[in-house]
Structure formats: structure tokens, C-alpha cells
Amino acid sequence: MMGPVLAACLLIILSTAWISQANEALCKKDGGVCSCNNNKNSVDCSSKRLTAIPSNIPTDTENLKLGRNKLSSLSAKAFHSLSSLTYLSLFNNKLKSLPEGVFDQLVNLTDLRLYQNQLTSLPSGIFDKLTKLTDLRLSENKLQSLPHGVFDKLTELKTLYLFNNQLKSVPEGAFNSLEKLALLQLQSNPWDCSCKDILYLRDWIDDNKDKVTGAQDAACGDQQSKAVLEITEKDAASDCVSPNTTTAIPIGTMTPASVIYDDIHEIKVPQENFQKFLGYQEPDHLPTQPQCLMSISGYLGLMMSLMLTSAAILYVIHFLKKA
Template identity: 60%
Template sequence: MMGPVLAACLLIILSTAWISQANGATCKKDGGVCTCNDQTKNVDCSSKGLTAIPSNIPVDTNRLVLQGNKLSSLPHTAFHRLNKLTFLDLRYNKLQTLPAGVFNHLVELDRLDLNYNQLKSLPPGVFDHLTKLTILWLNQNKLQSLPHGVFDKLTELKTLYLQINQLERLPNGVFDKLSQLQKLYLQENQLQSLPKGVFDKLTELKTLDLQTNQLRSVPEGIFDSLSSLSTVRLYNNPWDCSCNDILYLSKWIREKEGKVNGIESATCANKKAVLEITEEEAAEDCVYPNTTTAIPTTIITTLASSNDDDIPELPVPQENFQKFLGYQEPDHLPTQPQCLMSISGYLGLMMSLVLTSAAILYVIHFLKKA
């Protein structure tokens, strides 16, 4: 009768070992791919060649860095367990789309970095649950359009990066809910026009970058509500100074000269400063052909410089990512491994399963004899 008892004990021991193997032995010190810090709740999986999000990231993780990998898609449940996240870094991957609902459980998220991917579009409502988001990076993608209402729930947003995409137009009211927005970067797109009133609700906006687009004029009064504006970049646009639509911009620049940085650099297609244009020079009525075909566009590949100090925006070699962003290798790793499954972890798991199966067969064999 001792045989079944010994087999049962062996089964318990193997099960305990299997659970330990499945839940631990996966942080860097145990052969895992990611660096985990149980004091700061940070998980850093930078530049590991990952093609999928690791499945057992600790649920209490506060900061998750997945930059510099080979992620081309995300399951819609990728972050559903991580409702404590405040910062998610997905830049320098190969994401082409975002599944609907992928960020729905990140209700504490403060910063989301999607820079340097291959996003061509955004699903409607993809950011609707990120009500605490203050910084959103979407630059250096391939966005050609924005869904209506895509930013409507981001009422706490203070900085929005949309530069270096392929946007030709903005939806009406796209920024209407962003009353706290302070910095808006739209440079190096293919914007050929701006909707009337598109900036009317941005009374806290301090920095607006529109340089290097295809703008020929702006609607009357488009900047009038920007009472907090201190910097605006308008240069490297083909401003059409032969027709009277330019007169509003010319007058606004003269009024704000010395008060708003960067406006004097706006020049007409003939290189004359926009602020110098007179009514006699801009006497024609503006009649433009179809804005989608009127001006040949060139995809801009150079990075725009920025004076913003929030996060550096110049690309750096993969090996310098941590130094570049100020990441530091944690000096303390968890005493109980709680990170991601490694290859060695999987091998151990398979071995445990084999031994567990043998133990079960052993128990059944003795029970039958008994």
C-alpha cells in the first residue's frame, strides 16, 4: 500500500515544481529575456527580437517597455491584464494596425508611445478608454487619415505628436475635446488644407508646428482662439500670396510679431515673407483645383527638429535606447522570479509535464492492483 502513497507524494512534488517553473525562472537572472524590477514594477523587454508580447508579464507592472522589437501585430487581449500600467512603450516595432479594444483595460495609462511603426490607420475608438493619457506619440508612421472622434475621450491630453506621417487632411472637430492640449506637432505631413475652426477649442495650446506641409492658405480666424500660443512654425509651406485668402495670415503674423516665436519665417512660394504681403499683391480670388491632386507631394523622410524637452525625438541605435531615454539597468531583481517565459522555462515545463504524466500512470497502476 505504500506504493500509491509514494506516487501521490511524487505527484504533489512534481506539481509544485511545475507551478514554480511556470510562474518563475523567467527574469533575466534566470535566463529570461526581460529585465524585471519588483520594487519599481518596471518590465523592460527592449530590443529582444520579440515577435509576440510575452504572455505572463506581472499584473502589477507599472511601466512596460517593448521598444525595438519585431512586433507586427497585437492580439486584442495583449494588455487586458495590465490595468496598472501608466507607461507603455511600443516604438521602433513593425505594427501595421491596432486591433479594436487593445488598450481598453489600460485605464491608468498616462503615456503611450507608438512612434516609428508602420501604422496606416487607426480603428475608431481605439483610445476611448485612455481617459488619463497626457502624452501620445504617433509620429513616424504611415497614417493617411484620422477617424472622426479618435481623440474625443482624451480630455487630459497635453502633448500630441503626429508629425512625419502622410496626412492630407484633418477631420472637422478632430481636436475639439482636447481643451488641455499644450503642444501639437503636425509637421512633415502632406496637409493641403485645414478645416475651419479646427483649433478653436485649444485655448491652452502653447506650441503648434505646421512646417513642411502643402498649405497654401488657412481659413479666416483659424488662430484667433489660440490665446496661449507662444510658438508656431509655418515655414516650408507653399503659401500662395497671389490671392486674398493669404491676407488673414499676413495680418495675424504682423499682429503677433515679437509675441509668438517662429511666425516671421513663413514665406510665399516666391520667397517673399508672408507678413509683407499687401492687399494689392493679393488681389485675386482663390480658386483651387481638387486638393488631393493639385500639388505633387513628396514623402518626407528626414526628421523634424524640435525644441520640446518632453522626450527626445531623434532616432538612436538600438543598443543606446536605454541610455537615450534615461533607462537604467535595475540594480535589484526580484527575489521571486515573476517575469516572462524563456526557452529554458518551456523546456523545464515540458519535462515537468512528462514526469507528472508518469506519476499519474503510476498511481493508477497501483490503485488497480489495490
């Protein structure tokens, strides 16, 4: 009877090794893409020249660092299996936009860092599920406007960075729900102080001077010597122009063929099957060489573990038949 017991123990050991192998494919200390601290449920994939997010990040990860990479886009489901995250950094990448719902499963997130990207706008409701968020950093992007109500659900927010963008105004009531806000940075934006919309921002800053770092530094785009805080109703008498307003192209205007040709950078070749084999989520990007080596070694390791597990199962069946 000891044979089946030993075989069962072997099966458990191999199963554990199989799971460990899957994690090592991401976090192997020697030659792996990311570094992991299992005691703190932390995964550090920063500064790895990544063009895609690894798909095998452990689901119990709480701290995920993806800053200083080459991420230019995200899948809408990039973080849907990581509901335990409390900290997520994506700063210093090449993100130009965020897909709707990309953060919807991160209900425990408290710290989100998106600064130093190329974001020009934000989808409506992008932060609505992040009700525990306390720190949001959107500085050093190219944001031209903010959606109405974009911060309405962030009632726990304490820190908000919006400096160094292309904002000319904020929507009426943009900060009204942020009752716990302690620090807001607004400087280095071309605030349009001739537009009526600026009056909400002026009044909010006036009522919350202790929360705005360098309130006087939030200056008008065309009058750098004048702060938003000093604007009068007479100054802001003009109707506002939406940053999304476009100018109609005159009929008969032809675009030279050479310009059209120059705008065609490359033709994307579908890589879905290749990406699935490598274990990466982003179909628009090929992984870097270290990612390929990591994924292939992880794949071979998993296959070996599967073969050993199958052998252990057959061993158990053999002893059961003899018993």
C-alpha cells in the same frame, strides 16, 4: 501532529516557488528575454528583436517597454490582462495597423508611445477607453488621416505628437476636447492648404499658438514658404478629396502573371499549437531563439514545481490518515 503542519508549510513554499518560476521564465536575469524590476512593477522587453509579445507578463505590471523590436502586428487581446499599465511603449517597431479594441482594458494608462512605426491609419474609437492618458506620441508614422472624434475622450491629454506623418488635414473639431493640452507638434506633414478642411486647423493654431511648437513650421505641402496659420479663405477654396478615395481600374486591364507571382511572399503555416506550447500570443510569428529557450526552460521548471507540489499533497494526506 507536526508532520501535517510541516507538510502544509512545504506546500505553501512550493506554491510560491511555482509562481516565481513562472515570472523567471519572462524575467530571468541570466539568459531571459526581458528584465524586470519587481519593486516598480516594471518589465523591459525593448531591443530584444521580438516578433511577438510574451504571454506571461505579470498582470500587475505598470510599466511595459516593447520599443525597438520587430513587432509587425498585435493581437486584439494583447494587453487585455494588463489593466494596471500606466506606461506602454511600442515605438520603433514595424506596426502597420492597430486592431480595434487593443487598448480598451488599459483604463489606467497615462503614457502611450507609438512613434516610429508604419501606421497608415487608426481605427475609430482606438483611444476612447484611455481617459487618463496625458501623453500620446504618434509621430514618424505614415498616417494619412485621422478618424472623426479620435481624441474626443482624451480630456486629460497634455502632450500630443503628430509630426512627420502624411496628414493633409484634421477632422473638424479634432482638438476641441483637449482642454488640458499643453504641447502639440504638427510639423513635417503635407498639409493641403487648398482644401476647405484646413481652415479648422488654421483657426485652432491661431487660437492656441502657445501650445503648438513652432506654429510657423506647420507648412503647406505644396507651398513650403507658407504656413497653415497664414492661409486665407480664398487660398482654401477647393473641395477636399478624401485620402481613402481610390481610382477605378479600367475594364479589360490585365495584371501580368509575373506581377501576381512576385506579390506572393510566403504562405503562412498554422502554428497555433506550437505557439501555445511556447507561451506566445502571436500566431503569425515564430519566436526568436532566446524566446524558445526561455519558454522551454520555464515550462520544465513549472512541471518540476507541479510534481513537487503533488508530492507535498500526498505527504499531507498520508499523515492525516495516520493521525
